[in-house]
Amino acid sequence: MKHWIERIADDLKEWNVEKHVIASGTSISGSIHIGNSCDVFIANAIGKQLKEMGEKSETIWIADDHDPLRKVPHPLPESYDKYLGMPYSNIPCPDGCCDSFVEHFEKPLLDVLDDFGIELTPKSGFEMYKDGSYNEYIRIALKKADKIREIFNQYREHPLSEDWLPYNPICDECGRVNTTTSYDYNEENDEISYKCECGHDGTINITSGNGKLTWRVEWAARWKIFGVTCEPFGKDHAASGGSYDVSKVISEEIFDYKAPYPVPYEWITLNGDAMSKSQGVFFTPKQWLEIGPAESLNYFIFRSKPMKHKDFSPNMAFLDFMDQFDKVEKVFFDEEEAPSEKEAKKFKKIYEIAQIHENEGLPFRPPYRFLTVAYQIAGNKPEKIFEILKKNSQLTKSFENKEFGSLTEKELADFNQRIKNVKNWLDKYGPKFVKFQVMKKIPRLELSDDQKTFLGNLANLLEKKEFNSAEELHDEMYEILNSDGLKPQKAFQAIYKMILGQKQGPKAASFILSLDKDFVVKRLRMEE
Structure with a gap:
């Protein structure tokens, strides 16, 4: 039984390259959550698997930090809309705690990479434009603009204009990058002429870093720059005629480079809703570590195929999820038995992929x-x-x-x-x-006579007998309430009322065994 990560690695091994480069990328448009960071987790797992197979492999992460701000992310104030259209790299930190907008939003992810055992080489789109990494590819794209326009038009309902160029300068006047249109390129001095919706008409040198290739051309260019052989990405890029289809053609026909092995994945929803940075609907890897171990997020991502829908809820459903994770972890370490031999193999394979510290043995994580x-x-x-x-x-x-x-x-x-x-x-x-709290004093709540009788009989039972399990106590509690002619709901309500001051609580038998015996006996007899 092979996991899908292993099958991808098997396919990649057939590529017969000197070194695999597994790329991941994230738009720094706000908080990086467990949905759009799937690129990172999947890329890391593939790279790790390739290394285990004896292949040379490097995982890179490219921060798309030169893209324009399209929506103000939560929890920034509406006043930040003055930066709409500007590259993230040119926007200040919202809280003054970091050097920039980009650092403010990428730092929470970078800070927890070690916790998740993720090894990657971070790259910055902004720095790549500034240090000249893209210069040669910008020139190629501009010289072959007619061919690129022809490729784009194959996938467009409305064709691009005859003077369209695959490059967007940052406007000298308003600072925006998504409102400019290039219309002329001078090869001799590397200058582009452009118009901006703000009314400005200007020129820019492509080597200045003050502009960027249009996305699908940029994506293809960086595949060749880094020698990318595999890249995971969200299903939106994988749609027919979408970013990957177009970039693949550009990569092969414009940059003479074989497009990387694609690993599209389904988005993760939060309580059934699409995650949205602008609406504040998201859950980050850092938030996950507050409530669960790093391996459990790996398990969440890798327990099913990448294109299978995944919904996450940190509320009551999280307890069900942790029950599953605890079971899988204990089966892996032979602490518990799986329901079947087939399930055992499945559990062990998924946990093997999710595991971070391979040689540390069974973690002490009680239910x-x-x-x-x-x-x-x-x-x-x-x-x-x-x-x-x-x-x-x-x-x-x-x-x-x-x-x-x-x-x-x-x-x-x-x-x-x-x-x-x-x-x-x-x-x-x-x-x-x-939630509950054991009351220090006897709650002044009314009980029926049959409830009081039940509590007294239960107190007598607990006083005279030691119980080795909650199941044993549970059975004898039922014998008492049946002999008293009391419905289970009324009996358990009486216990919770006396101890918690409310009508409901955790499973009664294990709850009682968890408390000090003398305290329980006194409380059931309503003695201070």
Whole structure:
């Protein structure tokens, strides 16, 4: 069973090149989120796989930081609309915390690359224009403008004008790049004449860096500049007659370079909505690390094929997702069994691709969902949380016989990090119904006589018997409520009312076993 990353690497190995260059790129138009950073994650995985196969490989990331600002990104004020049309590279930092707009939005991604085990060489589109990397390709494109126009027109409903040139200068007057139109090129002095919608008519030298190739020509040019052999990109570029189709022809017919192996991927939605930097609908890799381990984002991206729809929700659905991730991780490390042999192979292959630290062994990550309960009972007290886990049989075979004091430094670090993730999830995304607080004093809430009888009988049971599992206690609780003729809902409501001061709470049996026994007995008997 091969993962799709491995199949891509197999295909690339047949290219018989001296070195593979896997390219990724991101428009720095606002916060870089888990949707538009898929380029980076997929490119890194392909490059890593090629190296494991003995191929020379480099992963690069190109910041498209010379493109024009088309929408004001969240959470910038509306006053930033004065920069619309200007290259990101010429826009100041919105908070004054960085040297530029570009650094402000790319830094959060670059800062977490190590956390995700991503190795890449960063490049800047702006710097490439400034240092002359594009100069020769601009000249070629301008000299072959008629041929490029012919290629473009094959994919256009309305043909381009006869004097159209594949280059947009930055207007000397208004500073915008998406409002200029080039109409003449002087080969002798590398000057372009242009008009701008602001009314300015000017000339610019292409070696100044104060302009850029039109996107599909630029994309093809940089494939040749870097020797790109593979590039992941969003499905919009992969549409029939879209950017990749056009750039592929330009690459081969204008720049005499074989277009790279394409890896298109489906966009990631957030709670069912398309991610939007301008609307503030996005979730970043840095935000992910606040609530989950880096491997879990890799798992989210690599568990299904790239063109399969992926929706992410940091709310209750995240607990279901973490249940799946925890299961896959434990199957990989032979801590749990998969539902079938086929599933076991599938789980292990996906986790193998998602894994970051290959030689560190099983991380100590107790069940995420259960920790949302244990944390609210014990607070930020790892030792107490550990005892609750043990009491409720939540530790896998490698840890079930361990004591808290025998955890290694790494295991303790893993444990503390998971507790921190759970706390952040509860604080930021946990819905009200999963949150609770053990009341220090008996809540003054009314109970029926049969509820009081049930609580008294439950207190007697807990006092005289030790329970080894939540399942065992659960069964005996049902025996009591059935003998008392009480409906389960009423019985459990009585427990939650007395301990939490509300009508609902976590699974009753494991919740009771997680609390101090003497406290529970007294509270069920309504004794202070």
